[in-house]
Amino acid sequence: MSLTDREPGAASAPADPPAGGRRTGPTVADVVRAVTDRDLPVRIVGYDGSAIGPADAGITLAIHTERGLSYLLTAPGDLGMARAYVSGDLGLDGVHPGDPYEALRVLKDDLRLRAPSVAEGLALVRGLGWERLLPPPAPPQEAQPRWRRVLGGLRHSRSRDSSAISHHYDVSNAFYEKVLGESMTYTCAVFHSPTDTLEQAQAAKYDLVANKLALRPGMRLLDVGCGWGGMVRHAAREYGVRALGVTLSRAQARWAQAAIEREGLTGLAEVRHLDYRDAPREQFDAISSIGLTEHIGVRNYPTYFRALRDRLRPGGRLLNHCITRADNRAPHRSGAFIDRYVFPDGELAGPGRLISEVHDAGFEVHHEENLRRHYALTLAGWGRNLVANWDFCVGEVGPGTARVWGLYMAGSRLGFERNEIQLHQVVATRNGPEGTNDYPLRPDWTP
Structure with a gap:
């Protein structure tokens, strides 16, 4: 059964199996299950063929690449999601990219995140490979972090x-x-x-x-x-x-x-x-x-x-x-x-x-x-x-x-x-x- 079939706090259920064969390590769906709580409001599909969340969800998040997963893992929150989305490594099916309002509303209202235990986190990282924790280069649309902008002058200088x-x-x-x-x-x-x-x-x-x-x-x-x-x-x-x-x-x-x-x-x-x-x-x-x-x-x-x-x-x-x-x-x-x-x-x-x-x-x-x-x-x-x-x-x-x-x-x-x-x-x-x-x-x- 999928994540949508278990009650909050219940034992983890296996994600939908990847298409076309056996998995050799944690799937994208496994990662999602480890960092979310309660039922997913959207369908999430990974580049490895795994999927989690209701099959009839009106909105699907598609993690197209390993780089996209690394963006999400190395910058949790809005920055990692933005990097993956802007680069095209994360897709939103069911909404137009020019106006993803409905997807943001659903995620804000119904997505609940949790911090995995140390043991869960280590097991996932070992299975995925430590290279997943190396931040990929940011998309070219991204400005430098605040601490690096000082090279261009003090904040709010001319x-x-x-x-x-x-x-x-x-x-x-x-x-x-x-x-x-x-x-x-x-x-x-x-x-x-x-x-x-x-x-x-x-x-x-x-x-x-x-x-x-x-x-x-x-x-x-x-x-x-x-x-x-x-x-x-x-x-x-x-x-x-x-x-x-x-x-x-x-x-x-x-x-x-x-x-x-x-x-x-x-x-x-x-x-x-x-x-x-x-x-x-x-x-x-x-x-x-x-x-x-x-x-x-x-x-x-x-x-x-x-x-x-x-x-x-x-x-x-x-x-x-x-x-x-x-x-x-x-x-x-x-x-x-x-x-x-x-x-x-x-x-x-x-x-x-x-x-x-x-x-x-x-x-x-x-x-x-x-x-x-x-x-x-x-x-x-x-x-x-x-x-x-x-x-x-x-x-x-x-x-x-x-x-x-x-x-x-x-x-x-x-x-x-x-x-x-x-x-x-x-x-x-x-x-x-x-x-x-x-x-x-x-x-x-x-x-």
């Missing part, structure tokens, strides 16, 4: 921040066009209804930001971490604002500036390849920061918000839009998969820490809003785009990078849905003498 941004954003503008859609906006959208399209929701997000900042014709807006210039172009086109965006990604800056010229916004809008710390010290009427705070490091919050304050005129408004932890007790640093494959050196704080730092930098906070459910809907839309354009995306960036994106977006969607991470917008003012500012007695925007 050079290291530039390298981290390039790792994620300088992938392929054509790839991003297919995944993000026409808006080329890589931040949380705002949905008035779950049936809204991504384009409608992204336009609604930009309108919400513009209205929270009380943008009017002739005002000067600074958008830090501007991406492909979505907010800059929207503010110039829809509100007559003179907008400057800065980004550390050269690819983003080139694309954004070309879009500005194509849309006839030259003279009103501009995007520069520039560190936010080098943005002009002019007195802007408003500043938007949409999705940058995640990249700067929690220790740098005081310096960051003071830098924004110094660029804002007295009485002007700041809107900070960023991902946060669900509370202030969670660790700041991201998990291994996100750190190695998605956002190297990315850090998140709880909303309380974020608001405190804005206050302590000399701002007065007037309004805060949590949009976490909107980000789950946004990620679901990006996942659908990746699935619809899978062949093009694979041709553009390769199957490994495309798999990274499918895995990252599906996992993030699950995190937002379950309140493991959140998305907060904070509106604050730089007050003038004696506490003066232009903020009204009641909010002057439509939620």
Whole structure:
């Protein structure tokens, strides 16, 4: 009988036999049985022909190679699974690689791992061969571990921040066009209804930001971490604002500036390849920061918000839009998969820490809003785009990078849905003498 036939804590049952003959050592199914507890929610099939788990499971994990097994054994948890999946050594049958959300949901809810006893572990390793414990080279999509990145500069130094941004954003503008859609906006959208399209929701997000900042014709807006210039172009086109965006990604800056010229916004809008710390010290009427705070490091919050304050005129408004932890007790640093494959050196704080730092930098906070459910809907839309354009995306960036994106977006969607991470917008003012500012007695925007 298989694992699904035994009760938790019962004696181990033999796995399904490998196809085509006798086994000479532990099979992949034996390894799975040793490290899992309770019934498996999925079918797992090994390169040796062994299988374990319900035959009628809707999802099958296929470990195609010995290298894939070594990835799983030498880096338990999300990093080992990511390595095997990104390299193609681990397959997911029953879900599309562009959106493995359902597989992640099932594994998170129903897979229970356990640590094998010392005797079990030694027996497995002797049977498999000690070489199985030698980590294979990581896939090329993986960034170096944190301790090795110091060769590129201290964490959140200018050079290291530039390298981290390039790792994620300088992938392929054509790839991003297919995944993000026409808006080329890589931040949380705002949905008035779950049936809204991504384009409608992204336009609604930009309108919400513009209205929270009380943008009017002739005002000067600074958008830090501007991406492909979505907010800059929207503010110039829809509100007559003179907008400057800065980004550390050269690819983003080139694309954004070309879009500005194509849309006839030259003279009103501009995007520069520039560190936010080098943005002009002019007195802007408003500043938007949409999705940058995640990249700067929690220790740098005081310096960051003071830098924004110094660029804002007295009485002007700041809107900070960023991902946060669900509370202030969670660790700041991201998990291994996100750190190695998605956002190297990315850090998140709880909303309380974020608001405190804005206050302590000399701002007065007037309004805060949590949009976490909107980000789950946004990620679901990006996942659908990746699935619809899978062949093009694979041709553009390769199957490994495309798999990274499918895995990252599906996992993030699950995190937002379950309140493991959140998305907060904070509106604050730089007050003038004696506490003066232009903020009204009641909010002057439509939620």
